Amino acid sequence: MGTCFSKEESKREQIEELKKENVTLRQELKKLHNEFGGENYVLKDDFAEIKKMTAQVTLPAMPKNSSIKTIVGKRVRFIGDVDDVTEEWPGVLGEQEFHTGRHYWEVEVGEKQSWRIGVSSKPVAHGEANREMLGESYWMLQLQDEQLSARSAEGEINLQNEKPWKIGVHLDIDKKNISFYNTETKTQIHSFSLTGQRTIGFGFYPYLSPGSKDRDLLAILT
Incomplete structure (x- = not known):
């Protein structure tokens, strides 16, 4: 014994x-x-843990903004006039509203010339989310004129990262943080701290803008 x-x-x-x-x-x-x-490299096991937080993200079937079109709740493209500067950043909010916990989703940007991907804490009717309507309640990555940048109410930071093909978004509401990843190289592109009055009493919505430089799709993969 x-x-x-x-x-x-x-x-x-x-x-x-x-x-x-x-x-x-x-x-x-x-x-x-x-x-x-x-x-900025993320270890395989750490990235696997992040992906366990994968959330279902869908887009409204008929966004109010007529210059964009959503397809089966997972894709969005620009269908407006490329020469109309007032339509430069038409956007849409996801149907999900996150209040607590961790959430992860992926978006394929491919070879698009311009796009914005992130979150907003300001609810908008019919999923419409134009630049003017987001106010100070946004945290996002942007590609424009081959320049990748991180944008929020605090300003804009130009990034030196290579242009990604697929982007992973990890929203950690409890820790008030959002991070963006290049899913192919397993590297972190940028992260924001979600602090300030504009985060109090609101949930967070996935945000996508296909820009207005091309008609290629942004596709949610989760």
Whole structure:
């Protein structure tokens, strides 16, 4: 009996040691990535944990804005006049409103020349979300004239990241943070802190704008 107990105890100790070694190895790996310029790289296991938070995101069937069209609740394209500057950033909010927890979704931007992807905490009727209607309640990535940038009420930051093909959006409401990922390279593009009065008492809605430079689709993949 004592021998069996001793063996079980030894196994538990070995398991605990392996767990500690695994944590140490992960810390060392992250340190190496930082030292060699890979500070935005997301480890495979960490990215898998983020993807466990995948949420169903859908778009309204008939957005009020007539310059965009949604298809089967998952795709949106610009159908307006490309020469009309007043239609530069027609947008749409997702039908889901998130109040707590973590939520993740992916959007394929492909070779589009312009787009905006992010969240807004300002509800808008019929899913319409034009630039003027978002006010100060938005946090997004933008591509325009081959320049990738991060935009919010605090201003605009030009980013040096390569142009992504697919973007992962991770909204962590409890920690008041939203992060954007290049899903193919498993790197973080940018993150925002969701703080301030404009986040109090509101939920968060997925936001997409196909821009007005082309008629290619933005496609929600989750």
